[in-house]
Amino acid sequence: MTSANQTSEIEYGNAGETEESPFVPLPYKIVSKHKDTQDIATIAIEPVEGSIKPYKSGQFNMLTAYRVGEVAISISSEPTSAKRIVHTIRDVGAVSHALINSEIGDMIGVRGPFGTDWQTSDPGDADYVVVAGGIGLAPLRGAIFELANQIGKKRKVNLLVGARSPDQIIYVADMRRLEQLGVKVYETVDIADSNWRGSVGLVTELIDKAVFDPSNTKALLCGPEIMIRFTARKLIESGIDPQSILVSLERNMQCGIGLCGHCQLGPYLICRDGPVFTWAPLVKDLLSQKER
Ligand SMILES: Cc1cc2nc3c(=O)[nH]c(=O)nc-3n(C[C@H](O)[C@H](O)[C@H](O)COP(=O)(O)OP(=O)(O)OC[C@H]3O[C@@H](n4cnc5c(N)ncnc54)[C@H](O)[C@@H]3O)c2cc1C
Ligand code: FES
Known part of the structure; x- marks a missing residue:
């Protein structure tokens, strides 16, 4: 178990990526785990056989709890050249429960990174x-x-x-x-x-x-x-x-790569066109309609 401070000091990032199929999860090992709240935990994972491609802040991975299922989880580490990736997960259902109850040393599957990003790699003077x-x-x-x-x-x-x-x-x-x-x-x-x-x-x-x-x-x-x-x-x-x-934005996801249609919001697929959207003109009216 690490403290929250230790979790923040880990080197997180992007090294040694491979060209795997977008449907095949790569095996990653849990190397640290921190309980943030009663039902939220943060895990750091490292690749075992090849890494996912470099990611940007705001993108997400599809995480597999073997023999349970797969869910979309945002990447919470800062993009760097390090291999470790951090995910913070709330225990709401079968897959998230299995992921955050995994122990250090356990293996999970990772597909990704997917989706759009916060565009903070070069923030200019704003x-x-x-x-x-x-x-x-x-x-x-x-x-x-x-x-x-x-x-x-x-x-x-x-x-x-x-x-x-x-x-x-x-x-x-x-x-x-x-x-x-x-x-x-x-x-x-x-x-x-x-x-x-x-x-x-x-x-x-x-x-x-x-x-x-x-x-x-x-x-x-x-x-x-x-x-x-x-x-x-x-x-x-x-x-x-x-x-x-x-x-x-979040919607239920299945494929994560724009093929199944599960994550549709109006004309957009959240996994492909999001999850990060410009408020206007893109999603402002779609969210309003949803709540009427
Ligand atoms: C782009 C994207 C990024 C995401 N990032 C994260 C992340 O960083 N951390 C994280 O914990 N989750 C994240 N999620 C949500 C995650 O993908 C799953 O929906 C969530 O973990 C539940 O999956 P499950 O299979 O465990 O539960 P399910 O079996 O799908 O759901 C069990 C019950 O919980 C309810 N439920 C489902 N999702 C939520 C939710 N998000 N909040 C409250 N109740 C819910 C369901 O309605 C159902 O009643 C993200 C989703 C998307 C689309
Ligand atoms: S999750 Fe399949 S299209 Fe978005």
Whole structure:
């Protein structure tokens, strides 16, 4: 078992890739495991026979729990040249349960990387507002470290994190490390306990605290779709261009490569055209329609 801090210090990344079929999972070994909350754990994996191709922040892998099944899980490590890849998984069903109850040394299968990314490998001089709800921080972890490690004197990077309660916040040690790198971290919970020193309320209320130049700001959002809709609305009211807002979406997946149609959202396949989309004009109206 590692601490959250140890998990964040592992070298994660992309080495020694192979040209395997997109349907054949490569064997990876679990090399560390950290329990983030009662039902969320973070695993680091290393290749045993060949690695997946290089990935970008925001992409996902299809993970196989042998003899149980396969699920789409976002890549949570920062892209580097290292072989280790990190995934954070919530225990909600058979496959996720099997994955997070695997032990160090156990093997899992990996296909990927798939999908679009947060475009944070070359962030330019824009300010950033990164907004996460609950486990929505997992697909953003690589991007926020990428931004933090390239933080210039001019650029401001804000991380706004919302959770139901303090014990539901993941990557606690990472957030202290991000603050040391210059990221402004703001946290809020729906229900506080007696030790909580952060805000209480909706994550959208943190936008007023963040410091950014709306004429040159990009926003990255991941969490429940209702949170994404209200956050995008508030960011647009704050003056951010709707086309500078990127959101990551989830749907049930099967093939992960645009063949089966399981992940359709309007005219898009989330696995192929997403999971990261521009808020406007791409998905704004699709999410609104879904909730009517
Ligand atoms: C692009 C993409 C990235 C993803 N990234 C992650 C990630 O980083 N970490 C992660 O834990 N999951 C992630 N998911 C969700 C993941 O793919 C699975 O849907 C989830 O792990 C449940 O699979 P299961 O087979 O264990 O449960 P299932 O048997 O599919 O579901 C069991 C029960 O849980 C419910 N359920 C299914 N999914 C969720 C959910 N996400 N939240 C709450 N209830 C749910 C179902 O409705 C059902 O009632 C991602 C999905 C996509 C499409
Ligand atoms: S999961 Fe098969 S098309 Fe997207």
